[in-house]
Amino acid sequence: MGDTLRAAAFLDKGGTGKTTTVAHLGVALQQQGHRVLLVDLAGKQGDLAKHFGVWADYQDRIDADEAWPNISTVFDDAWPTIAEKLGDEPLADLVVSTAEGVDLIPAHPGLDTLDSELSNIDNARQRYTRLEAFLDEYVDSLGYDVVLIDLPGMTNNVSYNGLWAARHAITPVEMGPFEAEQADALRRDLEKIAANFDMEIDLALVLPNKVDTRTKLAEEYLEAFAAEYPNAIAPDYVPYSQDIRNAAEQGRTAFALVEPSKTAQQARDAYLSAAARLVERLGGGGSE
Ligand SMILES: Nc1ncnc2c1ncn2[C@@H]1O[C@H](COP(=O)(O)OP(=O)(O)OP(=O)(O)O)[C@@H](O)[C@H]1O
Ligand SMILES: [Mg+2]
Numbered sequence: 103m104g105d106t107l108r109a110a111a112f113l114d115k116g117g118t119g120k121t122t123t124v125a126h127l128g129v130a131l132q133q134q135g136h137r138v139l140l141v142d143l144a145g146k147q148g149d150l151a152k153h154f155g156v157w158a159d160y161q162d163r164i165d166a167d168e169a170w171p172n173i174s175t176v177f178d179d180a181w182p183t184i185a186e187k188l189g190d191e192p193l194a195d196l197v198v199s200t201a202e203g204v205d206l207i208p209a210h211p212g213l214d215t216l217d218s219e220l221s222n223i224d225n226a227r228q229r230y231t232r233l234e235a236f237l238d239e240y241v242d243s244l245g246y247d248v249v250l251i252d253l254p255g256m257t258n259n260v261s262y263n264g265l266w267a268a269r270h271a272i273t274p275v276e277m278g279p280f281e282a283e284q285a286d287a288l289r290r291d292l293e294k295i296a297a298n299f300d301m302e303i304d305l306a307l308v309l310p311n312k313v314d315t316r317t318k319l320a321e322e323y324l325e326a327f328a329a330e331y332p333n334a335i336a337p338d339y340v341p342y343s344q345d346i347r348n349a350a351e352q353g354r355t356a357f358a359l360v361e362p363s364k365t366a367q368q369a370r371d372a373y374l375s376a377a378a379r380l381v382e383r384l385g386g387g388g389s390e
Pocket of ligand 2: 120121122144149
């Protein structure tokens with residue numbers, strides 16, 4: 103495989119499962135033989151690194167002022183100069199490996215002020231293309247097959263950077279009336295971005311999450327979402343699974359559970375089929 107595929111988890115809403123989705127799709131892709139890098143732009147709390155049990159160590163490095171360079175450094179005007187000084191492997195201290203096989207670039211407190219720093223850049227192109235420039239010049243050469251980016255649950259300069267760099271959005275949606283509205287808003291958001299910046303953002307994957315099919319309503323929403331997003335809808339939905347929540351708290355994904363519950367097994371299967379579909383949708387399925 104040649105090019106590195108990219109996608110960014112985006113929805114202008116908190117708590118729908120963006121981080122969970124990035125973590126599980128990442129591991130699913132890894133299990134399907136892809137080399138995967140996850141990038142956490144979702145805020146200083148380090149949720150993605152927590153999901154893989156590597157945040158405590160990284161937090162120690164942050165506290166000791168040793169988490170440098172970090173994800174916020176690469177947005178800096180001076181990044182190219184810094185990278186040059188760092189020598190042959192400028193990302194050696196930026197990328198963390200995990201027990202589940204995926205690599206990740208953790209969040210950092212510097213993300214706190216990144217949105218406002220970016221808003222000081224007058225030139226829109228300059229403001230929104232920093233992440234793309236970083237991925238193009240420093241990450242693509244590392245040979246990852248897929249880069250997944252976790253974004254904040256809001257539309258700001260940071261999420262624009264993620265969408266611009268990836269051009270493909272992954273969206274976990276819950277099943278409910280409010281969520282249906284949210285998905286509509288998402289489509290409008292993506293259209294607005296496309297109009298403002300003269301760039302298409304493809305909604306690559308809509309993944310129904312936390313689905314409880316014991317309720318009739320959930321079934322109806324599943325059908326409605328499938329009708330609304332015939333191309334992007336994932337082959338299967340992720341059920342509500344207490345195991346997912348518990349695993350996250352233990353710093354692992356549902357794939358690392360030795361004795362997965364029925365819902366955890368169902369979630370794994372859904373992530374695996376979604377991952378395969380995502381690769382197809384991103385154009386990495388082999389056929390040009
Ligand atoms: N399928 C699921 N079953 C049960 N719990 C889930 C499922 N998916 C996500 N969760 C839980 O829901 C909560 C929110 O998920 P997550 O952190 O992935 O959402 P998010 O969109 O990244 O939120 P934020 O906008 O705050 O970053 C977490 O506690 C997570 O463990
Ligand atoms: Mg999150």
